[in-house]
Amino acid sequence: MGINMRKWILLLLIFIGGVINAQERTHHVEKGETLYSISRTYGVTIERLIESNPFLSEGLKEGQDLVIPASDVSRTRPSLPTIDTTRFDYHTVQAGETIYSLTREWGITYERLLELNPELSEGLKVNQKLKLPKGTLDETVGDVPAVKEGFIQHNVRRGETVYSLTKSIHWPAAELYEANPNLLEEGLKAGTMVWIPDNAVSRLYTKRDSLLGIEQVAIVDTTPNDSTEVEEEEDEPVSKYMVVRTGRDEDLTDLMEKYNVTFDELTRLNPELVGGTVQPNRNIIVPRPKADTASSPLLESLEGLDGMQLLSGQKIHIAVALPLYLEENDSLAMRYNMGEALPQVYSRSRFAFDFYSGLKLAIDTLLGYGLDVEIDIYDTRNDQVRVREIAREIRENKPDVVIGPLYSQNAETLARELEDTWIVSPLSRTINNSNTPKLVQAVTPMREEHLALAKWVNDSAKDANIIFVRRINDAEKVNIQHFMQYLEASETRTLSTLEMGEDLFSRSMVRNKMAAGRRDVFVILDSDPVLLTSFINSIASLNDSSATVLCTSRLLGNKTIEIEKLNKVDLYISDVEYVDYSSPNTNSFIARYREDMGTEPPRFAYHGYDVGMYFLPLFTLNKTYETDLWGGNQGIMKIHRFTQNDESVMVNSGVFLLHLENFRWTRIY
Structure with a gap:
């Protein structure tokens, strides 16, 4: 080979090497990065990254240097969005x-x-x-809207105080704070604009400011002189609101229970609380407690409360509509009495009888406090034709409240037939009551479980690597989008998804989503049993204590997951059921149930007892059915904490957050 040929080959190799060096680069792994985030940065698939860096099959680690595949280097980081203030x-x-x-x-x-x-x-x-x-x-001038229905703007004068302003227009100070939340932090300052009711104009004179185009209001000096007859001073109007100061470590749940206020009303009065964060030592507005409800048993656990004496001499008329299948159970009872069958309950009525046994124990408890209970029993037989027949009888008998039916379609049918009657569906989680606001779903809907998990992320995983585990379908995508709406903004939190298609999860799929040097939190809103089993098996096999898993109560209904696998995972679940066996109330209930029924209380007996102990006093003491008096209570198994949503429907937001430790569930909140 000639010299010239050798030089040409050498130059060619140098050129090729230069091209490779220009295209192929390394990436130094920083804390918190994931294979997913790195693949997005360079526009390369995770599979290509692992192919170029085989050690990644054991997981990504902080401080590693990765080779970025050459063919994808041309992809750059996403450009920052352009600012177009004209549009x-x-x-x-x-x-x-x-x-x-x-x-x-x-x-x-x-x-x-x-x-x-x-x-x-x-x-x-x-x-x-x-x-x-x-x-x-x-539509805002600074932080003040230019238009506020029912109000007019007032320019604060020098020397004016909250007291003098509210006294002059006969308006409670707390309602001034409600209309002007900024006053809680900034105080009343001369030259600033505040909202006052437009009907206060009769006590003021107004003038038009042609420049601003808004109403400016000055207060007329009504101080009497010597020649003016002094009128008798009117009583100071009592405000329905009051200003309080938040305490240390208080959260929204504490405030809702402490002041008997719904989430919607609390955030309407204090918009800064919508995100869920309560700052200590801040002034907030809450409803003033009503004198006749200050000691209402609706605000606390009812069992053994002195306030239960309010029930003495009171009366309530209830209807109970359950699929009892009385004919079939009568037949079984007859056969048992004739020695032809063992004692048993017709299988399709088991849930109903268990629930009613707990409800009956609640009624017996309330009778002991002097409550007079009139009860009508209806057998729905889980049949909508029968439910319509029952509706006519119930309409004639006019009960205060109906307990049942158990199943969603029957409950919805009865609610349409009885629009003016309160109906409590005690067990169904799939009630559609958007057009029937007096139909109450006693069991907390799944959406509230999702919100409880989101609250945990905001409280305990502000800067974690969050991975949503789901199947590839639109329903789960919507659930995740809704969940993300309640996550507080973070500077360093990362979000990604781990999707299951036709193939099951593997250890490497799970590990590749984990961040270097950062806490990993896997969130599973999907209830698919195959997905749950596959994921739990995969993550349990990693034996990685840095990974946390958040799930809903649907996980507990999965019979294919071994408890040993669950115990290997740092697992939190949201649930609507939790029995604290160390509680005296729980032990009292169990002892009484054993004495009355001769057996251990089944799951739905707890539901029946809690429904009875909450709703019967509620509809006894609240004959006008004011929804702001519903409050909440901790039962034997459930929390009843009702708030009114945007459709004026009462929704139970009572959820437990549980943590699995050494094969036992511990309540976090």
């Missing part, structure tokens, strides 16, 4: 804000916000700039 408004996300709180504040749907800001699918970030429809923020 859009922009908002910089603050710590503690959530997508839910922002959409409520701006009156914009989540879908529209996501359409303008696709990056929200990866979570809300502190200092992130959100694009909004033009005009969304134009």
Whole structure:
């Protein structure tokens, strides 16, 4: 081979090496990074990364140097969104804000916000700039809306105080704070604008400011002089609200229970609480307790409470509509009496009889407090034709409340037939009561379980690596989107998904989603038993204590997961049922049930007892059925904590968060 040929080959090799060096690079793994985030940064699949870095099959670790496949280096990091203030408004996300709180504040749907800001699918970030429809923020002057229905703006004068202002217009100070939440932090300052009721204009004179185009209000000096007859001073109007100061470590649940206020009303009065964070030593507005309900047993656990004496001499008329299958059970009882069969209950009525046994024990308890209970029993037979027949009888008898039916379709049918009657469906979680607000779903809906898990993430995993585990379907995508709306903005939290298609999960699939040097939190809202079993088996095999798993109560219904596998995982679940066997109330209930029934109380007997002990006093002491008096109580198995949603439907938000430790469930909250 000639010299020239050798030089040409050498130059060719140098050129090829230069091209390779120009295309192939390394990436130094920083704390918190995942294979998913790195693959997104460089536009390369996880499979290609593992192919170029075989050691990744054992997991990503902080400090590693990865080779980035050459063919994908041309892909660059996503460019920052351009700012176009002529077509859009922009908002910089603050710590503690959530997508839910922002959409409520701006009156914009989540879908529209996501359409303008696709990056929200990866979570809300502190200092992130959100694009909004033009005009969304134009309706405010500083932090004060330019229009507020039923109110007019007043320019605060020098020397004016909250007392002098509210006294002059005969308006309670707490309602001034409600209309002007900024006053709680900033106080009343001369030259600023505050809202006062437009019907206060009769006590004021008004003038038009042509520049601002708003009503400016000055207070007329009504101080009497010597020649003016002094009228008898009117009584100070009693406000339905009061201003209180938050304590250390208080959360929304504490405030709701302490002041007997619903979530919706609490956040309406104090919009800064929508995100779920309660700052200590801050002034907030809460409803003033009503004198006749201050000691109401609706606000606390009822068993053994002195306030239960309020029931003495009271009367309630209830109807119980359950699938009791009385004819079949009568037949079985007859055969037993004739020695032809063992003592048994017709199988299709088992849940109903268990529930009724607990309800009956609750009624016996309330009778002991002097409550007079009139009860009508109806056998629905789980048949909608029969339910319509029952509806006519119930309408004639006019009970205060109906307990039952058990199944959603029957409950919805009865509610349509009896629009003016309160109906409590005690066990179904699939009730559609959007058009029948007097139909109450006693069991907490699954959505509230999701919110309890989101609360845990906000409290305990602000900067974690969150991985949503799901099947590839639209329903689970919607659940995750809803969950993400309640996550507070974070500077460092990462979000991704681990999806199961036709193949089951493997150890490597799970490990590849885990972050280097960061806490990993896997969130499973999906109830698919195959997905749950496959994932738990895979993550348990990793023996990695840094990984936490959040699940709903659907996990406990899965019979294919071994308890030993669950115990290997740092597992939290949301649940609507939890029995504290160390509680005296629980032990008293069990002892009484054994004495009355000669057996251990089954699961649905606890439900029956809790439903009776909550709803019967509620409808006895609250004959006007005011929903703001519903409050909440901790039962033997369940929490009843009702709030009113945007459709005026009462929703139970009572959820437990449980942690599995050494094969035992421990209540976190």
